[in-house]
Amino acid sequence: MTLLQLEAISYQKQNKMILQVDELSLKRGDHIGIIGPNGAGKSTLLNILAMLEPPTSGTITFDGMKINPNKIPISLRHRTASVFQHSQRFDMTVFQNVALGLKIKGIAKNEREQRVHEWLTRFRIDHLSNEHAYNLSGGEAQRMNLARAFALEPEALFMDEPFSALDAPTKASLMYELKSILRERDITAIFVSHDLLEIEAMSEKLAVIIDGRIIQKGNVRDVLNAPSDIAAPFLHAWNQLKQGLDPGVQ
Numbered sequence: 001m002t003l004l005q006l007e008a009i010s011y012q013k014q015n016k017m018i019l020q021v022d023e024l025s026l027k028r029g030d031h032i033g034i035i036g037p038n039g040a041g042k043s044t045l046l047n048i049l050a051m052l053e054p055p056t057s058g059t060i061t062f063d064g065m066k067i068n069p070n071k072i073p074i075s076l077r078h079r080t081a082s083v084f085q086h087s088q089r090f091d092m093t094v095f096q097n098v099a100l101g102l103k104i105k106g107i108a109k110n111e112r113e114q115r116v117h118e119w120l121t122r123f124r125i126d127h128l129s130n131e132h133a134y135n136l137s138g139g140e141a142q143r144m145n146l147a148r149a150f151a152l153e154p155e156a157l158f159m160d161e162p163f164s165a166l167d168a169p170t171k172a173s174l175m176y177e178l179k180s181i182l183r184e185r186d187i188t189a190i191f192v193s194h195d196l197l198e199i200e201a202m203s204e205k206l207a208v209i210i211d212g213r214i215i216q217k218g219n220v221r222d223v224l225n226a227p228s229d230i231a232a233p234f235l236h237a238w239n240q241l242k243q244g245l246d247p248g249v250q
C-alpha cells in the first residue's frame with residue numbers, strides 16, 4: 001500500500017528550477033536510497049518528501065490524504081521523523097533530548113521514560129543518559145538523534161547523510177542496527193547519501209537524481225545492473241571508486 005506519493009512536483013528558487021519530479025511513490029515499509037552528484041537536488045527532494053519544505057507546485061499524498069504543504073497538520077507531523085547529517089543537540093541531557101519530541105507529542109511520563117530508555121539501549125548509549133548532549137562525540141550524538149527519531153515511532157523516517165560524520169566501524173555498526181530496526185518495525189525509510197555502498201546496505205530501492213530530475217528508479221540491483229544512459233556515467237564512477245581505479249585511467 002502506498003504511504004507517500006509525489007506527483008508533478010516542481011521546486012523553484014529565484015527563478016531557478018531546482019527540482020522536477022513527475023512521480024515518486026513509496027510503499028509502506030519501502031527503504032529507498034536517493035543518490036546523485038553534488039547539487040543534484042537530493043536534499044531538496046528529501047525536504048519536500050518530509051514535508052519540511054513546500055514545493056512550488058504539485059501534489060503530495062500521505063496515506064491517502066492530499067496534503068496542503070503550507071499547512072501540515074500536527075497529527076501528520078507526529079507520524080514522521082527526520083535525521084540529518086549534523087546532529088541536532090539541545091542544551092539538556094541526552095535523556096531529555098530524546099524525551100523532548102515525546103513530550104511535545106503528549107506521551108505520558110511513564111511511557112516517555114520507558115521509550116527513551118528502550119531506544120537509548122537499542123543504540124547503545126543508555127550509559128550516557130544523564131550526560132549533557134554537548135559532551136557527546138559525533139558518533140554518540142548521531143546515535144542520540146536516531147534514538148530520538150525512533151522513540152517517536154514514526155511511520156516514515158527521512159534521513160539526510162546520517163552517517164557521513166562517522167568513522168567506519170561506528171558507521172558499519174549503526175547501519176546494521178538501523179537496518180534491522182527498520183525491518184522489524186516496518187518503517188518506510190528515505191535515505192539520502194553520496195555513498196553507493198551505504199545505499200546498497202540500507203535500501204532495496206534506489207532513485208538516481210541528476211540536475212533536479214529523477215533519471216532512474218527501481219530496485220537497487222536492477223538499476224545498478226542496467227543503468228540508463230544518463231545515470232550510467234555517475235554510477236560507473238562509483239563502480240570505479242569501489243574497485244579502487246583511477247577514473248582518469250582507461
Ligand SMILES: Nc1ncnc2c1ncn2[C@@H]1O[C@H](COP(=O)(O)OP(=O)(O)OP(=O)(O)O)[C@@H](O)[C@H]1O
Nearest residue numbers: 013014018036037038039040041042043044045194
Ligand atoms: N534556497 C535556495 N536558493 C537558491 N538555490 C538553492 C536553494 N536551495 C537549494 N538551492 C540549489 O538547489 C540545488 C540543489 O540543492 P540540494 O542541496 O538539494 O542538492 P544536493 O543534491 O543535496 O547537494 P549535495 O550533494 O551537495 O548536498 C543546488 O544547486 C543548490 O544550490
